Amino acid sequence: MRLKYALMSDTSWQQMAEWQTPDTPFMSFDFWQALADTGAIGEQAGWLPIYVLIHQVDEGTTPPNAADIKNSKAHSDGDNKALAAGDKVSVTHPIAVLPVFIKGHHRGEFVFDHAWAEAYARYGVDYYPRLVSSVPYTPITGQRFWLADGERLRADIIKTALVGVDDIAQQVGASSWHGLFVTPELADIVAAAMPTDSDVRRALAAQKQGGAAAAIDIPILERQGCQFLWQNKELLKNAQPFADFEAFLATLRAKKRKTIRAERRKVGEQGIRCQRKCGDTICEEDWHAFYHCYVMTYAVRGQQPYLTLDFFMALAASMPEHLMLAQARDAHGDIIASSLFLYDKPDSKGATLYGRYWGALADYDSLHFELCYYQGIEFAIEQGLSYFDPGTQGEHKLVRGFIPTTTHSLHRVYDGRFVPAIADFCRRDKEHMAEYRRRAFDALPFNADNMPAAAASR
Incomplete structure (x- = not known):
């Protein structure tokens, strides 16, 4: 073979x-x-x-x-x-x-x-x-x-x-x-x-010792990053899935529970009501309202969005079973913000909810946290999903119970003149990210009985 x-x-x-x-x-x-x-x-x-x-x-x-x-x-x-x-x-x-x-x-x-x-x-x-x-x-x-x-x-x-x-x-x-x-x-x-960056370092060390110049093969260099992943399990109770959102809050320190409840309360005090729709229940009017919100995310930065309304309509037609749309309506019933999630089939191994696309027509106190995180956590619990990946970046996820987890990327550089310097960059970058993940892990908001033993990993 x-x-x-x-x-x-x-x-x-x-x-x-x-x-x-x-x-x-x-x-x-x-x-x-x-x-x-x-x-x-x-x-x-x-x-x-x-x-x-x-x-x-x-x-x-x-x-x-x-x-x-x-x-x-x-x-x-x-x-x-x-x-x-x-x-x-x-x-x-x-x-x-x-x-x-x-x-x-x-x-x-x-x-x-x-x-x-x-x-x-x-x-x-x-x-x-x-x-x-x-x-x-x-x-x-x-x-x-x-x-x-x-x-x-x-x-x-x-x-x-x-x-x-x-x-x-x-x-x-x-x-x-x-x-x-x-x-x-x-x-x-x-x-x-x-060949990896370790092989590059060994070859360079051999050269510095005055021996025969060691050949440096084209290596695969690894970089590591950090994202934040929510886990649907009660560590105090034999790692069983959460029964509801309050069961999740119970794993956090009292101050953090109070903060999250206050944020959710502020949304309601502004006359905002949130709801979730899945699959075929998301109508064409919903998609147009969602896209209006999504475009605003880019417009405030003077940019054009990567994806078109036709793209999202194509997803709605071809894979509705993977779509969940969270909406926020004002006191008049108008949609003022939307957040689109994709998710794995609930019965699949390591089934995950993915928070992907968000937008709002104006700034509202705590609405981003509610629509992008808390609605997602509630949905993951209801569906029995194991994880919730809310997207890249942000310590604001960390303090809401999302655990730091390692991401990996691989890189192959073809010009040998640049390989040693880039390999050294990757090595130092990995060390920096490892320290960042350690500090992020120490800052998790869980109470002593529910602190994970190690960073989340799948």
Whole structure:
């Protein structure tokens, strides 16, 4: 058995195999089709996709029965000559796909390498284009491969995919490849199977000791970050899911409970009423009101939104079972704020609620906390979801019971002149983020009986 790769610019590979259900809704074919159909990815958007398709090649011989030869799906590595019994043949079937985007900017990524681009510019070297594997505009940890049914992520699949990535880089003159928000599993496999920043440091140390110059292979460099993840379990009571929002509050220190209750009370005192809608109960009027709010989030910063109303309408048509919309209405019944969530099927392992898109028509005291966090926590408890990922950034999540968790990204830099400095940057960045997560963990608001033993991890 051996593996080979092919580079494809379209999604016809989706019809070549039965594919596993992805680990998040953001890797579903419906989500990616909505991105493509509404122009969120493609050349005009600066997210030009190339798909690295991994085939497994099984070597064998043709069956001895002539009828079997005629009906066999095996094909010869040579020309189209007729097969005879005992001829060597190879059978190929797709087992994995890695999406790669050719990019000339950093927008919509959330793991920033602007300093690297500036370093290249100082030396008169082009940093663009660069290659990125991620879910566009979505800082969600998850698998970056689509896997065929019955397959699992393995080192040989990853190595073959990276050969394909290197091929793309050579063809387009890319400076680097960036795999963003990858799973800990993928990061661990890469660390065990590929040259890393540790190998770079050993090679440099050997050079400094005056020995023969050690070759520095193109490494995979890892960066780590921090996001905040809510867990649906009562640590004091044998890690059982919370019965309701008050059961969650009971795990917090008294001062924090009082603060959260006060914030929720302030929303009601402004004459604001919140409600949640799921799937097909979200009507077209709701979507227009949501998008009006969503656009305002960008307008206040003088920016245009990444995604269009048509994109969200496409999600509503193709994957409504993964959508929850939280709305805030004023005393007149008008929608003044909206927050859109996606979520896994509740019966799936590690089922998670994802807080993604928010907007309000004006500033209202504590409404962001209510619509983006507390409504999400209540929904996760009601649905029996294990986790709630509210999105990137913000210590304001930490003090509301969201636990610091490690994120991983992988980076491959092709110009060897820059590798040592960037490897050192990644090492120092990981140390800084580890200290940040430690301090964030110490600041968690749980009472002594409910402090997690270690940072959340899936």
